[in-house]
Amino acid sequence: MITMQAVGVVYPDGTRALRGVDLHVERGEFAFIVGASGSGKSTLAQLVYRELVATEGRVIVAGQDVAQLPARRVPFLRRKVGVIFQDFRLLPDRTVFENVGFALDVVGAPRAEKFRKVPISLELVGLGDRGDSFPHQLSGGEQQRVCIARALVNSPPILVADEPTGNLDPDTSWDIVQLLAQIADSGTTVIMATHDKHIVDQLRRRVVHLVQGTIVRDAKQGGSYDGT
Amino acid sequence: MAPRAVEMVLAQAWTGLRRHSLVTLGAVCNIAVSLTIVGGFFLLAANLEHMASGLAREAVITIELAEGVKHDELERQLYADTRVKDTRYVSKEEALKEYAKAVNLPYKDLAGAINNPLPDVIRVTVTNPEDLAAVANWAGRLEGVAKVRYRRDVAEKLLRVATGVRTMGLLLGGLMAVAALLLVSTTIQMGVHSRRREIRIMQLVGATNSFVRAPFLVEGATEGLLGGLLAMVMVVGGYSYLQARIEASLTFVDLLRGLDFLALVGAGIAVMGVGLGLAGSLIGTRRYLRLV
Ligand SMILES: Nc1ncnc2c1ncn2[C@@H]1O[C@H](COP(=O)(O)OP(=O)(O)OP(=O)(O)O)[C@@H](O)[C@H]1O
Numbered sequence: 001m002i003t004m005q006a007v008g009v010v011y012p013d014g015t016r017a018l019r020g021v022d023l024h025v026e027r028g029e030f031a032f033i034v035g036a037s038g039s040g041k042s043t044l045a046q047l048v049y050r051e052l053v054a055t056e057g058r059v060i061v062a063g064q065d066v067a068q069l070p071a072r073r074v075p076f077l078r079r080k081v082g083v084i085f086q087d088f089r090l091l092p093d094r095t096v097f098e099n100v101g102f103a104l105d106v107v108g109a110p111r112a113e114k115f116r117k118v119p120i121s122l123e124l125v126g127l128g129d130r131g132d133s134f135p136h137q138l139s140g141g142e143q144q145r146v147c148i149a150r151a152l153v154n155s156p157p158i159l160v161a162d163e164p165t166g167n168l169d170p171d172t173s174w175d176i177v178q179l180l181a182q183i184a185d186s187g188t189t190v191i192m193a194t195h196d197k198h199i200v201d202q203l204r205r206r207v208v209h210l211v212q213g214t215i216v217r218d219a220k221q222g223g224s225y226d227g228t
Numbered sequence: 229m230a231p232r233a234v235e236m237v238l239a240q241a242w243t244g245l246r247r248h249s250l251v252t253l254g255a256v257c258n259i260a261v262s263l264t265i266v267g268g269f270f271l272l273a274a275n276l277e278h279m280a281s282g283l284a285r286e287a288v289i290t291i292e293l294a295e296g297v298k299h300d301e302l303e304r305q306l307y308a309d310t311r312v313k314d315t316r317y318v319s320k321e322e323a324l325k326e327y328a329k330a331v332n333l334p335y336k337d338l339a340g341a342i343n344n345p346l347p348d349v350i351r352v353t354v355t356n357p358e359d360l361a362a363v364a365n366w367a368g369r370l371e372g373v374a375k376v377r378y379r380r381d382v383a384e385k386l387l388r389v390a391t392g393v394r395t396m397g398l399l400l401g402g403l404m405a406v407a408a409l410l411l412v413s414t415t416i417q418m419g420v421h422s423r424r425r426e427i428r429i430m431q432l433v434g435a436t437n438s439f440v441r442a443p444f445l446v447e448g449a450t451e452g453l454l455g456g457l458l459a460m461v462m463v464v465g466g467y468s469y470l471q472a473r474i475e476a477s478l479t480f481v482d483l484l485r486g487l488d489f490l491a492l493v494g495a496g497i498a499v500m501g502v503g504l505g506l507a508g509s510l511i512g513t514r515r516y517l518r519l520v
């Protein structure tokens with residue numbers, strides 16, 4: 001579902017963020033991207049939703065070589081890749097229902113589709129009864145769940161999460177990660193950048209470890225944060 | 229675009245117009261003023277040209293007689309020339325009467341108020357307008373002729389004035405239009421800025437650039453259309469009013485008229501307004517939106 005071959009990224013100011021990255025993530029797989037601050041986790045994530053284009057190597061997302069994707073096709077790739085962030089990025093003046101529905105609105109989906117899909121998505125993240133709330137009326141964990149619902153409402157085959165638990169307490173973080181793992185088990189490819197050792201060690205899934213932009217370890221199953 | 233997308237775009241444009249309503253109003257007024265200037269100068273120039281062409285078509289030479297000269301002999305001489313079709317003597321009293329009628333004043337008042345400054349004249353009609361200059365030249369050298377006037381030199385002067393008016397209108401209006409353009413693009417940039425969070429999310433969930441941009445284009449075009457309509461009302465209304473007033477008092481002035489003509493001018497102004505608005509929002513969104 002995601003393939004990177006000899007990928008390198010050098011930012012315009014000359015900073016090298018990734019070097020020689022080879023990575024293949026299967027459909028329905030769950031992969032942690034771990035590493036110290038500045039090791040290139042966000043850079044790698046941005047390659048997947050084509051916020052960035054690799055300066056070296058090839059990146060293939062959902063069968064598409066993103067470097068060959070013309071700019072006007074990028075929005076259509078984005079519809080296949082749900083994204084969530086540490087800062088939730090919800091619209092404060094819209095209800096939970098409208099925030100999730102926004103992802104359908106802006107791709108021109110009919111109203112009926114919105115009223116059908118948004119409740120399903122909210123149900124999936126366990127917020128079936130909070131559709132009429134506003135973001136400020138929710139806890140951090142609930143806000144992140146709304147973001148996940150918004151990322152999933154278009155049924156994308158891939159979900160990219162960049163430190164989704166960065167602003168949450170350990171218990172809530174664990175709930176969110178379990179939700180993401182469950183989403184992966186139902187067939188969505190999930191990659192999650194994090195430096196939360198605790199949840200990585202607890203979940204025991206694939207772990208890709210970056211040090212200064214290079215993959216130093218790729219534990220396919222039952223991985224831990226530091227390889228122990 | 230799907231109907232739902234059109235609905236979304238229009239709703240966003242409407243919110244945008246209201247969000248910075250004062251700046252929007254400023255932009256609308258600016259467009260209105262610049263287009264009123266362009267339209268006003270255009271109408272002035274067009275009328276001057278119209279009058280000039282009317283004058284140029286009349287093949288009449290006016291010969292002013294020197295003080296005390298009898299007209300019979302001169303008229304006979306002129307009539308003898310084959311290029312001359314007709315001659316008519318107009319005394320200074322008759323000329324003043326004609327003038328009084330043209331400016332719509334009672335002759336008695338006029339004659340009493342001023343010491344008649346008009347000369348006795350002979351009006352010579354030439355068969356072929358091409359011969360105007362030649363006949364005028366020849367007539368100017370005849371005995372007893374003080375001065376020769378014919379309409380073509382007046383027409384040429386009018387045309388020069390019209391060109392000046394047109395250029396000035398374009399310069400002034402163009403300058404104002406640039407200001408209007410900048411103001412529209414500023415209102416659009418403000419809109420983009422206050423919606424930047426929303427736009428960022430739209431781009432992340434896969435909205436196309438045209439979908440992100442469309443509400444701003446609609447917003448700019450609406451500002452332009454409103455400004456254009458205001459200018460249209462001012463130019464067409466003002467012109468119709470002035471036309472009625474001028475033609476009632478100065479009957480010799482022949483102005484461009486007709487619904488077709490005014491409708492064309494009005495439509496032109498409205499179209500220019502929309503164009504200005506669209507151009508402004510293209511500039512405004514280009515500079516601010518990071519279009520991936
Ligand atoms: N836009 C940019 N321009 C230049 N350099 C950048 C840019 N973004 C990131 N970098 C640099 O690239 C390297 C990798 O950054 P990245 O954000 O991918 O790290 P990270 O692993 O996500 O870190 P963190 O855990 O702090 O989020 C860092 O050295 C960073 O300074």
Ligand SMILES: [Mg+2]
Binds near residue numbers: 041042043162
């Ligand atoms: Mg990061």
